[in-house]
Amino acid sequence: MTRLLPVLAFVVFSCASVPQRKAGLSLDTRIGMLSEKEKSMANELLTYGLEHEALYTLLDSLKPMSSLGQALSFSLAKKEGMTDGHRQVVNIEADSIQLALKELDSWHRILKVLSTDELQFLMIPFRKPWDEKRHLQILVCRKDEFQKTLEKEAAFFAQWGFTAHADPATVLTTIEFESKNDRYRAYGYLFGYPDHAVDFFVNASITGEETGEFVTRDFFHMSVAAGEKGYFTYAVPKDYVPVRSDSVIYNRATATLNRYNHLKGRYQKDGLSGTLSLIWPHYK
Numbered sequence: 381m382t383r384l385l386p387v388l389a390f391v392v393f394s395c396a397s398v399p400q401r402k403a404g405l406s407l408d409t410r411i412g413m414l415s416e417k418e419k420s421m422a423n424e425l426l427t428y429g430l431e432h433e434a435l436y437t438l439l440d441s442l443k444p445m446s447s448l449g450q451a452l453s454f455s456l457a458k459k460e461g462m463t464d465g466h467r468q469v470v471n472i473e474a475d476s477i478q479l480a481l482k483e484l485d486s487w488h489r490i491l492k493v494l495s496t497d498e499l500q501f502l503m504i505p506f507r508k509p510w511d512e513k514r515h516l517q518i519l520v521c522r523k524d525e526f527q528k529t530l531e532k533e534a535a536f537f538a539q540w541g542f543t544a545h546a547d548p549a550t551v552l553t554t555i556e557f558e559s560k561n562d563r564y565r566a567y568g569y570l571f572g573y574p575d576h577a578v579d580f581f582v583n584a585s586i587t588g589e590e591t592g593e594f595v596t597r598d599f600f601h602m603s604v605a606a607g608e609k610g611y612f613t614y615a616v617p618k619d620y621v622p623v624r625s626d627s628v629i630y631n632r633a634t635a636t637l638n639r640y641n642h643l644k645g646r647y648q649k650d651g652l653s654g655t656l657s658l659i660w661p662h663y664k
Contacts, residue, residue: 407656413493414652415486422490423652425449426659429520430640431605433612436572437522438499438659440636442629443572443612444525445548448501448518452487454480457509484516491518496660498523502549507557521548526570533569561585568614574625577614584615600626602633605641 414422425448429438434446456470456477471477484503491501500523506515530537530551531544540554555566561582568578577600584595598620602612612633622630647654 410493411652418486418490419652422494423655426655433604434520435604435640436612436633436636437520439640441522441525442632444529445519445521445570448520451515451517453513453515455512456514457512459512500548502552504552504556529569536565573614577616580617581615602630603637
């Protein structure tokens with residue numbers, strides 16, 4: 381697919397800004413709650429997110445939620461032959477398991493420290509293990525946009541009893557363990573894809589199940605600092621012609637990326653303190 385150029389260019393820079401509210405804890409107080417190793421882990425996590433599609437959750441409201449890098453993976457899943465309801469699943473005395481649990485505990489501490497009134501950081505286990513390993517995804521939710529999505533798509537999310545004020549952790553854990561196409565639709569909405577892209581992806585999955593044939597497609601890409609394709613990206617029909625909603629997303633993402641590229645050099649030199657100052661300029 382050739383490089384995508386903006387279809388419309390009317391989105392002003394101010395649209396990319398996110399309203400900020402005063403934080404409950406100061407920047408120094410939050411950072412002081414972490415060990416030196418945890419500070420490094422937190423900064424690496426946030427930097428990865430800013431360089432990739434989580435930019436549009438951390439510095440913008442385009443995406444109600446984003447993933448923050450590759451899934452964590454630990455040898456904690458059931459071994460072959462273990463039954464449903466098996467009690468002794470993990471040998472917690474093993475040195476390797478102790479190390480895994482220590483790392484996981486650090487991640488839980490980090491995500492709790494990073495979470496504020498605006499942003500909620502979560503670690504959600506994937507439903508299925510692979511190679512006897514449990515994989516967990518770290519996500520960040522912009523809570524007001526997450527709430528708006530639940531409200532906008534109430535006819536879909538109400539089937540689980542979710543309303544606009546449902547806890548993102550409950551929503552995402554439920555969705556991850558749901559049937560495939562409901563899972564696709566829920567993630568599509570919450571990852572900030574337009575309605576037409578969500579409908580296409582879900583319908584293509586259903587068609588593939590019915591016919592056994594893969595539905596061909598193209599992709600609509602928003603650039604991130606790490607690259608132009610494959611990050612904030614959604615599937616569209618083959619030979620699709622972008623419409624106004626695609627252009628709005630593209631131009632707004634471009635404005636936010638340009639703002640980030642302009643600012644990041646000023647903050648990166650200060651480690652976690654600088655990264656958090658970039659994400660939450662209202663901290664004092």
